[in-house]
Amino acid sequence: MTSSFAEILTMFSGTRLPDWISQAADANLPGIGTFAIGPRSDLDAGTAGLTTDWDSGPGGDTVNRIKMLKRQMFGRAGLPLLRKRALLNSVPY
Template sequence: MLTERQGERLPEWLDAVRKDDLPSLDILAAGIDRDAVAAGLPLLRNSGVVEGHVNRIKMLKRQIFGCTGVQLLRK
């Protein structure tokens, strides 16, 4: 569905997720905005690259948080 950009298959996938006994996927399926995801799946462009950069920057910020102190600032 994702690799072939077939948004019309989203409702049947959501129904299959609800029938399976996978609580994590069930929670995900319950929170999906069907119209927005179905409309976005066929699009050729996405924000994956940007989200990857944002994720990397957030990870770096988490790694260096608290590493600076008075001694380091004095150097």
């Protein structure tokens, strides 16, 4: 079940997503069935996202880095320190 989903991800074959969701729901595997509910809620977006090979590029990397810094500092500091850490850890592209 997971290998077929991995194949959909790596081969950009999002058109197979509805079939995979049906198989995942019928498999009665804990975790897989509940995971399949997410793409079912917006099937068009899931299919489009798994069909195109577009990448968010450096912008996505920057957002992920800022989120990681925020998680590391959760409850310890406010926005000024988060801003300083984000700027100090920025990588020029």
